[in-house]
Amino acid sequence: MNKTPVVAIFDVGKTNKKLFLFDRQYAVVWERTERFDEATDDDGDPCEDLDHLSRWLETALAEVLALPQFEVQAVNFSAYGASYVYIGADSKPVGCLYNYLKSLPDPIKKQFYERYGPPDELSVQTASPALGSLNVGLMLYRVKYDKPTLYAQIRYALHLPQYLSYLITGQPRADLTSLGCHTLLWDFRQQRYHGWVVQEKLDELQAPIVTADTVSRVNRGDAALYVGTGLHDSSAALIPYLASFDEPFVLISTGTWCISLNPFNTDPLTAEELQYDCLCYLTYQGKPVKASRLFAGHEHEQQVRRLAAHFGVATDIYRRVAYDPDLIRQLQADPLPTRQPRSGTRPQVSMNPITFADRDLTLFPTYELAYHQLMLDIVAQQLISTELVLHQRPGNRPPVRRLFVDGGFSHNPIYMGLLAEAFPRVEVWAASVAQATALGAALAIHPHWNPQPIPTNLIALKRCWPGASVSGAV
Structure with missing residues (x-):
């Protein structure tokens, strides 16, 4: 055998x-x-x-x-x-x-x-x-x-x-x-x-x-x-992307934390960036990776439970909510007021003080409208968080042209459509890598055990356009 x-x-x-x-x-x-x-x-x-x-x-x-x-x-x-x-x-x-x-x-x-x-x-x-x-x-x-x-x-x-x-x-x-x-x-x-x-x-x-x-x-x-x-998991998950793409990119790895990683931004961290929850990782090659963190996955989990309780629906009903550009335009044209946040009632999500936890659910006539507002609030914070690492001082390296999103939010049509709108000058791609962290650890030692070249199809990509939907859900 x-x-x-x-x-x-x-x-x-x-x-x-x-x-x-x-x-x-x-x-x-x-x-x-x-x-x-x-x-x-x-x-x-x-x-x-x-x-x-x-x-x-x-x-x-x-x-x-x-x-x-x-x-x-x-x-x-x-x-x-x-x-x-x-x-x-x-x-x-x-x-x-x-x-x-x-x-x-x-x-x-x-x-x-x-x-x-x-x-x-x-x-x-x-x-x-x-x-x-x-x-x-x-x-x-x-x-x-x-x-x-x-x-x-x-x-x-x-x-x-x-x-x-x-x-x-x-x-x-x-x-x-x-x-x-x-x-x-x-x-x-x-x-x-x-x-x-x-x-x-x-x-x-x-x-x-x-x-x-x-x-x-x-x-x-x-x-x-x-x-x-062995490798730290966040650094390991970046390896399949570094092995597959030479041109500068930013990866948003989404889960409980949404971590924006830019392995091509070599600018030193500033005190202001650190206040906004930026940090640096090191790649497996010892190079700095500027990163910013957002507690967006946790916020999403907490708020869909709140929505389910308020509207009397199943917790996972959001999975069947499609991107509706009319609802987005309605919310953007006539923003709903927020209540005064109560100290200690929500996790700190980003430097943006407005989160969906501050919103009065009685102002939303439907679950669909409320869920679109939740995703608008999350993506508004994601924009701020990702912008912190997206750009660097002018130099010899070309600017970032591609933004990859993997993990749960890469399958959320509203998140991805709004993200593409938020970054009109950057290609936004939903990325799928089977077991990225484990795969990265395997690729790190590739030359020692695998005589074949690294495959070119490790990452499945789907281009997302402003307002366009992607299949699946978080």
């Missing part, structure tokens, strides 16, 4: 843990998804069940290595960022995989910023908005001063993607896509650990930095595997 050569990719999200096998044409030929219950950390807060995750990875790898129809030749990993796994002197994890949503004690923050300068300055230098525990460097700083017994046991602090690789290779590694992910650790100007990291000697707990295409040769039974070092 001829076995199909494949690469195995572990794609670890906060909710779903996935394992994919890709063939040499990067088609998914086998997959498995698991969901784990959360554990609690030593403070009683929710956290990743690291023991369960580690056992699952080992068991799942053994399972696919035993599949008779496939020959696993390589393995790589993508995972959510802003999370450290602490490794002790005995090469085993110590402590907990703390949740990046965990609150950071005010005394720790006060102590840190009194020592190392105001948040605005550090944020500009590290391309990291002040995000509390989401700045993983601050979490390690907290462990040093708040949990000294645990800190004394740490030999390496490994970002989660690199810990997954470490489970297979036994080799501690650091990777720029994780270091460059709003960690507060990396000085984007000097391209090295920031001075505060060195002063606190936290750099002594970091593993050697390698490029994201680095692999280790590992034997597992009869299999000789090329094992990658």
